[in-house]
Amino acid sequence: MAHLQLGDTAPDFIADSQLGETAFHQWKxxxxxxxxxxxADKTPVCTTEMGRFAQREEEFTKCNVKLVGLSVDTVEEHKAWIPDIEKFAGAEVNYPILDDADKKVSELYGMIHPGEGDTNSVRAGFVVDPEHTIRLILMCPKSTGRNVDEILRVVDALQTADSAGAATGADWKVGDRIIVPPTIPTDEAREQFEDVEEIYPYLRFTTGRKK
Incomplete structure (x- = not known):
């Protein structure tokens, strides 16, 4: 089983989906x-999750994010399940759902957790940046559906931090102030940004507007 960490290169793979063959790095x-x-397909929590991703896909697209799902089921099973998802969610599933019946991708990414009671994939999530670097790893138990709002929020936070050379605080959302990294002295930060508020020498906020 893989033990991937933040900063690792996301492993490449080729897998079939209901939309055809997907070579991950090339497709991305x-x-x-x-x-x-x-x-697994045709299970209750999974149906709500896949439907929610379908409903929110346009928002991910606006952030230059592609969605790709996976389970240890076949393309034929995915195709039989998708109409249920679309009817429930009122949205089309336009992203690929990978066929991982042989569990190659699940094992490559460490998605199989035998301690969860069987050999199906858990609710694993990986945010991968344009350089194929893993920026977020999220693992949820099978009984708990993921918060798609939080995944979108983290993507926004990562992209904002990358572009501003800064960090984001607890519960940060688009429009909130960002945090000046501790490695940048306050005087230097004030030369870079229009407004810097110093709470403590190590905690400084800014809107991120550059001078």
Missing amino acids: GDSWAVLFSHP
């Missing part, structure tokens, strides 16, 4: 990606 290109697994 210079976009961000959210690769998320679910335990």
Whole structure:
């Protein structure tokens, strides 16, 4: 089983899906990606999750993020399940759902947790940046559906931090102030940004507007 960590290169793979063959790195290109697994097709929690991703896909697209799902089921099973998802969610599933019946991708990414009671994939999620670097790893138990709002929020936070050379605080959302990294002295930060508020020498906020 793989033990991937933040900063690792996301392993490449080729897998079939209901939309055809997906060569991960090539398919992703210079976009961000959210690769998320679910335990099995035609199960209740998974249906709500896949539907929610379908409903929110346009928001991910606006952030230059591609979605790709996975379970240890076949393309034929995915195709039989998708109409249920679309009817429940009122949205089309336009992202690929990978066929991982042989568990190659699940094992490559460490998505199989035998301690969870069987050999299905858990609710694993990976945010991968344009350089194929893993920026977020999220693992949820099979009984608990993921918060798609939080995944979108983290993508926004990562992209904001990358572009501003800063960090984001607890519960940060788009429009909130960002945090000046401790490695940048306050005087230097004030030369870079229009407004810097110093709470403590190590905690400084800014809107991120550059001078």
